[in-house]
Amino acid sequence: MKIFYAYGGRQMLPSPFRQLLLAMKLTAVLLMVVFLGVNAKSFSQSVTYQAKNVPLEQAFSAIRQQTGYTFFYNNADIPHARVSVSLEHASLSEALDRVLKGLHLNYSVHGKTIFLSTASAQANAPVAAQPDRNVSGKVTDAKGEALSGVSIRIKGRGTGTTTDNDGHFSLEVPENAVLEISFLGYETQDVSTNNLSVINITLQPSTTSLNQLVVVGYGEQQKATLTGSVAAISGDQIVKTKTENIINTLSGKIPGLRIVQNTAEPGAYNNTFDIRGFSASGSGGAVSSPLIVIDGVPQDQGVLQRLDPNDIASISILKDASAAVYGVQAANGVILVTTKRGKKGQMQISYGVTQMTQVVNKLPKLTNALQYLTLMNEMSMHNINNPVLLFPPSFVTPYQDGTLKSADWTTATMDKTAPEWQHSLTASGGSDKINYFLSFGYLKQDGFFKNNAENYRKYNFRSNIDAQITKRISLSMQLAGISDRQNTPSIADWNIFSTMWRNAPINPIYTDSTKAFYSNPSYNGYGFANSVAEITPGQSGYGLNKSQRFQGGLSLTYDVPYLDGLKAKAFYNYNYNVQDNKNYNKTYTVYNPGANPGDYVPVVTGGNNGQSQVSQYYASGNTGFLQFSLNYTHTFAKIHHVEALALYEQQTSSGNIFQAERYETLNTDQLSAGSAANQIGQGVSVNPSASKSEVGKLHYDYNSKYLVDFTIRRDGSSLFPPSKPYGVFPGVTAAYRISEEPFFKRSKGLSFIDNLKIRGSYGILGDASGTNGYNFVGGYNYPAGNPNPQNLPPGSVFNGEFVNGLGFRGLTNPNITWYTARTTDFGLDADFWNGKLQVTVDYFNRYRTGLLATELLNLPGSVGATLPQENLNSDETRGYDLSVASDQQFGKLFLHLGGNLTYARTRWIKYIKAAQGSDYADWVNNGDVNGRYNDVWFGYGYEGQFQSISQIQDYPVNEGGGNRGNLPGDYIYQDWNQDGYFDGGDIHPVAGTKPVNSQGTATPSAPIINFGFNIGASYDGFDLTALFQGAAGKWISYPIAYSYPLDHNGNSFAKFLNDWHPSDPTANPYDPHTVWVPGYYAYTGTHINASSTGPGGVNNAAYVRLKSLELGYTLPDHLLSKVNIKSLRIFVNGYDLLTITGLKGVDPEHPSDLYGDQYPLNHILSAGLNVTF
């Protein structure tokens, strides 16, 4: 075994591998320590085959049928041996190892072909030269249709040809040659030439992709017999995108899964995702998200986002009533994650390393001092009453002649690139009795702030062990843990961006040349905090967020005797999560310039209330999950296939939060060293909860033609009012495979269709997020929490000490309950030309009722209490999703093309609203009215810019003040109601997709149309994957810094230099004779109306981006076998390499909340290797 160093020597394996393995054996059952990695040759199909004393070719044939891999070998090399094997879910390599055991044959796999050779000779060794002769023929499918492009290769020689458009071929062959006829989507055939000169061949379709198993709720199903709308993706497709957040790696790959990446901040895991738009917040304010189930256990988003992609076998998305089996948690769809498990066979160790370089994505460029002063003077000239130059030439000149330097706050605060590393080590294998999959992963991501002020590290391990204890009893154990730590500045990122962007370039970063004294950029009113000091831990302190997430599960399965196909299973899982945060918010000193040059006056700033403070937060939570199930599978009379499931599960959760804060009188970062004065130490109650559920499921399959699934689930929860503790959620999904009808099979004209299935589903699902508020319980909240943290304290100060007050809960609603969603889906799955084209189309509709709202009929204020929320509102989400895929083969070139698209939009069916004064006000202000889409953006129309004073004078619409203050370049807004005035009456819908939460503020959301397109190609050892992803129907408006320059007299984005301004900067802009230079933005001092369209207002943020591009090369086996390496793949990858969008200067996914002052997104360039031993 050989150890490969990772990359550049920076991250090396910490200890000799062999020792590690020894340690692993010692703790064999528990876990193995590994380094992240990808097994490039993880053959996803498995082989189950039992045979005694059969010819070798027969074993090959079985493997070919099950895996779709074809064999390529020289007949002479193959001994006439008979083999005996027993394979159960064995991987391809295991199967080959076992079948070829002792036969002195080597094999190598290229694409979908297995090349065999004797141990002494290579597969492509030339055979003895003999005179060739011509063979020709025609290849057709079972219905007699000609097949073009079929690969015809001479076995043992490696040469061949392909059929033409009519299916004909012609080839020079040696004596007794065997032709291998292979074509994607068809069973490969070997044909002996046997002195024949014309050979006509009929190929039989293969059905491998349709036989693929897909994980569904509480079970698995073959893709061909799926009845619900379920999209699945395998682990090897996930790892093709190289980024740290598993959600982002799925972007553009799964139809119906909508993802917006909000940041590249290390460890923030901030993205927004939903299934088919099913997360649109209820009017109750709670944003509901899909249920996430990992290996059968419900988990929170934090676990999913931190999963090691190398651990994942597959992810399934349940989009319709197929989710109904999850009952009250399922209304927003379900994400099912299955991790890898061991397979019988030799231990296989894979190590992968990826070295990544993050590059800042679209960080705005700022003005320098001269440009800044120019804009400042423009703004002060932009004053109709008193146009003056705020900064006279005497002030500007020193910056022109270089006496004074411009300060570049951005460059001083941020780097343009930051490194990132991923390592993974996995080991898997098994025997007849025990299979295991063990993995260890490590991720380190640095941030863009200088001083590496923000960075993230993550460690994860997983151990999945399956054991057959007795003939009828098997046991599975899964242990997993994720531990991470995020180092941050003590000041929130967005705050640092705010200050960095607003510190005027005329204010120096340091007061002196030795850079020992940080300046106070706010001393003259043209700046805020010193952002460089803010990212320097020695100055402003630091933040440290650590989390641990552990999961342990054990299940026992019992094959019940006397009834074949009946299994009983018991499963217990325990989750334990810890969040441990610390913030050292330190005061630091900045310096004002003093009266004389060289003097400076210290100013203490930062900290909390001007004092250094240490705060710590510790939260732990645990969830016990227990499941018992009976599963019955049987096929009656060969055509009635039945699967039945009865299941009980229950879950209990509890947690604790403890929080402490102290002021530090010394420069220490320890809570223990803090002052007792004003200290805070408090616990926060985490409400415990319990639930129990019964699930029934019946799958009936008539000859693979008529398929139906019934599910029913009864959920009980402590979150529901005691008067109605249980909800029942039924679902039915059904499918009809027309392609299985005899007439269809007989028809020649339809023979190009391999599979045609129509599906339909209906289910009643729930969403309990509205019941978390315990609206059915009266009494008091204690501690009161903070009803309004800015304003109303949660208690009173008595005798100088703060006393927590009671929060009076007021009137209760004993009937409050979950939202109910009725989901309908119609779909079609079709496969053509033996898998060369695969199409899935779905139309869906989700109708929700029982969304929370407060009845309009409010009580008189003199009651002193308001009505509680009730389940009143309803909405409807409709849309479609579509996926198309095609696999093509051109000789050695394998090509995969895939595309998907989702459209989803939600409108209100019933929305409780107060009437407004007029119909127009009702239309505009009641943002959510019955029947209206929930995301309509009301704003102002934009009609360009005034070109001249005379145009302003002649302009018939009064934009305010008789347009007296308007200047050339000012924005012309649409007088939409044509009343001659531009005012509040001109508000009308200008765009879509501005979802508003219950507080009335815009929330980041997914666009209404999401699509992805991917290309995969492989040729010999090379593979190439490109993923394009995009969105349409997305608008965005950024406030303040992005929208207009010089906010708070601070610095501006350089883009605002492209503005209308007088060619003579000292000319009075209000003088009609002033000559103007046109620009994209209005004259400095004019603000765009942020809710209008136009520059800096509401802009279309549709985009297409090259989300991921990966080029890999797998070294040939013959090179590796000498060093005992099974496979070695090297790759380069680019993440978010290219974006095409109409949005200027900012990434279309960059969120607009927090004034848009947020950590940027990144491009990632990476290179790495995966090696398997």
Add this chain to the structure above:
Amino acid sequence: MKKIAFIFIATVLLAACNKLDVPPSSIIQDPQVFTSAGGIEAYFAGLYNRLPIEDLKFANGEGYNQFNYIDNINIFTGEGMNKNVNGWANMSPNNGSTGHNIYYDCYYIIRQANYFIETMPQYASNFTSDQSRNWVGEAYFIRAFTYFELAKRFGGVPLVLTVQNYPQQSLDELQVPRNSEQEVYDQIGADCDSAYTMMFATSEERGRANRYVAEGLKSRAMLFAGSIAKYNQKDYEDPDTHKRVEGIDASQAVRYFKASYDASLAVAQGGYTLYRNTAATDKVGNYVNLFYDLTNNKEVMWTKEYSQGNAASSFDVFAVPLQEQAPIGYSSYIDPTENFVELFDGLPKNPDGSLKTVDDNGHYVYYGATPTTTQKPYSTFNDINPGPASGSTIETDVNTPSSNQIISNEYGLFEHAEPRLLATVIVPGSMFKGEIIDIRRGIYTGDISSGIPQFNQSSNNPYSNNPNIVPNTSGDGTPNVNIGNPAIQVPDGTTLRSGGLSGVFGNRGSGTISGFLIRKYSDPTKPTATIVAAGSYQPWIEMRYAEIELNRAEAAWELNSLGQTDHNYMEDAFEMINDIRDRAGATLLQSPADLADIDTIRRERRKELAFENKIYWDMIRWRTFDVALNNTVWKVLNPIYVAANGKYIYDSRPYEGNAKFTFPIKSYYQQIPAAELTTNPKLVQNQ
């Protein structure tokens, strides 16, 4: 192995009976609250924090518990001027109505008080009877206080004295019409009486009421009711109930004034006296200390205190002089007017009471501090000089003086000012946090051989056009110490900023706009670095004995004027006012005859209770607002340095921003929120 598996499965089956009745741990019920003193304390902690106390977090138009101290009601009373209100609008007071539903918030508190009054007796056995009586009394006090806040705004409001429930009660039952204003005041009086009879003589904890606080509230509320009965000119009756929801019959005046007078007498039984703990020679220091000495202060009756991290006020952020501005920005948002300063004694005045800035020839009077004048850096109640404020952000052009140092000529006009004025207002050239507060509008560089004639009083921009004056910035909104405030060398060789380090800036600049800054409640010991939003912890004194003495004097005067002779009311009023004046360091009245005009007592109130958010309501109950505010522009005093002689002239003029204030008579009663009229059709709107 099989056995183990069976046992495992059997255990699972047995365990499979989760209980769904899991109560949320953050929600508690009555038995946990009413059975321990801690539970009761938490109940009251949840009520006192919501009480509508008009403290340093009360903002006009926004309501209670606000971050800002910008829109304060004292901009209407002549106490202060608001820099945000910039002279382009005619400002009308709206009593915290817009954007803030005080109506609902008050009934929310009343509901919890009613619930306590109903529920406490059921659990009384857990405590001594005195204790539970005291608490019920406290709930009555809270109800009375809250109804008073409603009554002073709306007049008669629905009296809801029991807990209402829905849907147990019909909507019709819940729709309670307005009671008469008189009924509401009678209920407030009755609740105060209940509190007085039930409560302990001393507060259980500082920050909570006792029987005398309840009686003090009665003194305040009944004076209000009496004033309405006597001075209200506009009545309105609910056409359905025929209750007078606006106004009280004049016949009730004597009864209410008497009730107020008696309540004030009762408070005197509680041992309260005016604060005189500091040496008698330091009347300024004594007056400053009154607001910070909570431990040995017989004047303070009821305070509201604040703690870090729990929404304290931001007062210092907005009040701090520009030269001591904190990194957060802001300064000088409420500036005392010259109209207010003129009320005080010890200032050179014209016969009409205005400041004497111009001599009989129409030339400005030169003022300078006499070299022997000393000024103490009023710092803390125990007179510890904290030295220069740490982390001062502004370069100074005067040396930081030590204690009792001669101060600059800017102070000239105020050399002999009444100590209470100096403790309430930072006047130009006075000290704060160990620094001379440098307030100037400009520098006069012209020839003074024939005197300086008065500047154009009607111009809004009187200085920029005067070639003899170097004004501060043009007032484009961006002046600050370094830019737009030129430093010039004056003939004596020193360098001065034309606008001073803390203003005056004519417009929206960061410095004062009136020539004055607010000292009352400005924390004299707060380091600059700790001046942050929600970072001011000075306690708010909601009730102090000086107010009770003023109430008593006023009620006595009114009773006397209404022909009551059962006491020597005028003698009593004379004693009360002189007690106040003595402590203030003001000139004492000679005899009760000096009180012939009610205005003397009212002026005393304006001076004593300034910036305590009380005067606004006094002007409401006196019904003097509509006269006082009629296109009124407050006066400012602009100190201007005269380069030729190093002295100061003071230019008194209407605020350059020209903000005008008008009080419509209609505003004596606030509009009931329109939404309430919808939800309760039995409510009638104020007319």
